[in-house]
Amino acid sequence: MKVMNMVQSINNALEIKMSEDQDVLTYGEDVGVEGGVFRVTEGLQQKFGARRCFDSPLAESAILGTAIGMCVSGLRPVIEIQFCGFMYPAMNQLISHATRFHNRTRGKYRMPMVIRLPYGGGINALELHSESMEAMYGHIPGLKVVIPSTPYDAKGMLISAIESDDLILFMEPKRIYRAIKQEVPEEKFNIPLGKAKILNEGNDVTVIAFGAMIREAQKAVAMAKQAGISVELIDLRSVYPIDKETIAKSVKKTGRIITVAEGPVSFGIGAEITAIVNEYAFLSLEAPPKRVQGFDVIVPLPKGEHHYMISPEKIFYEIERTVKF
């Protein structure tokens, strides 16, 4: 089997779907000739031509707005917004139109669009290149928000996203784009969207993370193991819909829950997961749910970012405190 990093597996998923379906096309800033600033679309213009993989003019609202027009007229666009922090000019098209079209027209027009959005910190970047705003997107009715953590998942989830007739925000943890390599089948396969995955079974505490935080959480799980603590690690994979069943089942077993997410803590993923646990596993709780998240601050520039980013030690510190509560 071929070994791929996430950049390669996403590229591979796009190549498979573009070969299979003439209605699939991809565009965004620098997506065509250069293959994207992260090279995710590299080679696709050469293979499929400049009508199916191309550089759009530089305007995020228009990238998303024109994709809406393509959807109503029968295409299945996969658009790239270069960085999570560049999404804001497109928010009006996202919230006022893309998420509403199917409901507004009672199903007459569908939005089979995928928005690829590299997100997250820890890459020594400029302002607006490091945010993790997944919770904000999870709050928008009409949108599905998914985040892979491995090259394998990225491929299977992107194929499912492109095949979905719903609007999918596909957030890519750019920090681990090339950091993780694994065997990924070259043929087509699907991973259903909306399902979390248990990465490590354990009994003492449940840790839920996603995206680039999975790698940090795995290191914390190893530290905990040495300390004699058995951690159940869950990769959330989907922010909306959120897999309540897997979360509740795990907490009923462990009695303890820690959420790990890069985004600001207030009104975030951890708050949502804590609410789910309270609703469905309240009587199983043996310690207060803990949120290991970013502060409610602007992500600091590189010289201060280490204060913001979540380290394996920070996760382990909270695991130990929660188990000893």
Next chain:
Amino acid sequence: MFNEFDPAKDQILRVIDNSGNVINKKYKPDLSTDEIINAYKHMLFVRTADFMAVSYQRQGRMFTYPPNYGQEAIAEAMSLVWEENDWLVPAFRELGAWLAKGATMKDVFMYFMGHEEGTVFRNAKNLLPISVPIGSQLLHAAGIGYSINYKQTGQVVYAIIGDGGTSTGDFHEALNFAAVWNAPVVFIIQNNQFAISVPLKNQTKSVNLAVKSYAYGIPGVKVDGNDLFAMTKAVKEASAHARSGKGPVLIEALTYRKGAHTTSDDPTKYRTKEEEEEWDQTDPLKRLKLYIENNKIWDTSEEEKLIAEFKKEIDRQFTEAENFPATSLEDVFKYMYVDMPDDLKQQMTEYEKFLSWKEARK
């Protein structure tokens, strides 16, 4: 034609004057007598429906309504030109165009009564729903234009915006994308002089709105939008240009919103009676009627009888709209996604449980 009316020189395409006399024969579109009479009848229907809509709203039977009074020629011109498979991307004040595309008064009434169903325009082909966020819909037109080129279907998109909308970023982005992509889009600005209460001079320092086409490298033309012939000619030329693969065109249709912005608005606060009377001379129906009478192609005394028939039909559709059942709980959830998440199903089920509990308490 576009070279002959330079927006930079503020030239305007006009075919008939306010007395209905042809002053510019060269640009009079090739329309048969029947087409002209039918166009007048359509515009009369739209005006009658529009007046009735305002009146229903005043009776408290619709929550709001944006009047089209005075702007009827623009929509009619489009419908005289477009082909069946062409697309219409509307804003929210193009009643005649929606109807010509296959929407019904019942749909329109329902939308302004608060039914999502009213903006589906279920029997209209290639018509997008009413767009509330100003300017944003033009980008959808540019995207549809890309699809048309991609699939080589030979269609044209007609995209509508008001004068206020030209101040938005999406106006610029849409014209720019459509131009770069050579997308077959006819952009039509209904310049009715006001964005709610704000006059055009507070929207732009440009000599007119058509001149903005220069920035995108596309043809632009300023047209008397209250002159059905001039408007039809402009849309015809623009449509042919777009359909032949030459890319988008920008048309500024000069008109005047004789009514309020919506029924919640009071125009006496921001414009004078003198101004209204001056524009009244340019009214599109008056001018076309004078043309018809000057040329004796139809006996306009039949008009009263016709209006009475229209009123009956419009009222029948209004009653149907009023009798349309309120939105069901299921429909509130059903259309959020093609593949509805279990969680959403659960939210609905739990609410149903509450409703049964409430019912049992009675």
